[in-house]
Amino acid sequence: MKPARSVVTVIAVVQLLAIGLWASGLVTLGAVVAPIVFRVVPAPGSADAMTLVFRRFDTIAITCAALALLAEAAFALRGGKVTRADVGRGLCLVTAAGLAIVIGAWVSPGIAELHGQGAVRHVGDAGAALERLHRLAENLTKGELLVLVIAFVLGVVKTTRPSS
Numbered sequence: 001m002k003p004a005r006s007v008v009t010v011i012a013v014v015q016l017l018a019i020g021l022w023a024s025g026l027v028t029l030g031a032v033v034a035p036i037v038f039r040v041v042p043a044p045g046s047a048d049a050m051t052l053v054f055r056r057f058d059t060i061a062i063t064c065a066a067l068a069l070l071a072e073a074a075f076a077l078r079g080g081k082v083t084r085a086d087v088g089r090g091l092c093l094v095t096a097a098g099l100a101i102v103i104g105a106w107v108s109p110g111i112a113e114l115h116g117q118g119a120v121r122h123v124g125d126a127g128a129a130l131e132r133l134h135r136l137a138e139n140l141t142k143g144e145l146l147v148l149v150i151a152f153v154l155g156v157v158k159t160t161r162p163s164s
Contacts, residue, residue, distance in 0.1 A: 015071035022064035023148040058104030065097035089154035092147040099144040
């Protein structure tokens with residue numbers, strides 16, 4: 001039995017809200033919060049603050065990933081024709097979720113540990129390691145954002161198809 005269009009719409013709205021919150025959080029932290037905090041708050045307080053902010057956001061991102069993936073699973077379980085857009089959206093969400101987990105479980109804790117040991121970017125071996133992890137975090141986050149934008153667009157496409 002095919003679910004009512006309203007059920008599909010609710011699932012799509014939940015998914016789009018999760019993706020939107022996740023992606024907008026990445027943009028807000030990277031383009032607004034971090035540059036301002038690091039410019040205005042003296043070190044090491046700026047790094048202390050941003051470590052806490054990023055760790056909190058990692059939890060939000062992983063929660064949003066779980067919601068978006070649950071919605072995708074609900075789409076898959078409901079049956080119906082699976083399109084290339086559906087497969088692409090699912091792959092994007094799995095990729096973004098994997099990146100969020102890598103950042104939240106490995107990269108952010110690594111940065112926090114180095115910072116806690118007194119590492120300063122570009123100063124000594126620990127500073128070089130901190131710089132590498134920071135660059136990795138930036139690059140992974142840019143990739144995460146890119147696939148989230150694609151997933152969002154493909155989610156909107158799903159909601160605009162007459163027989164989704």
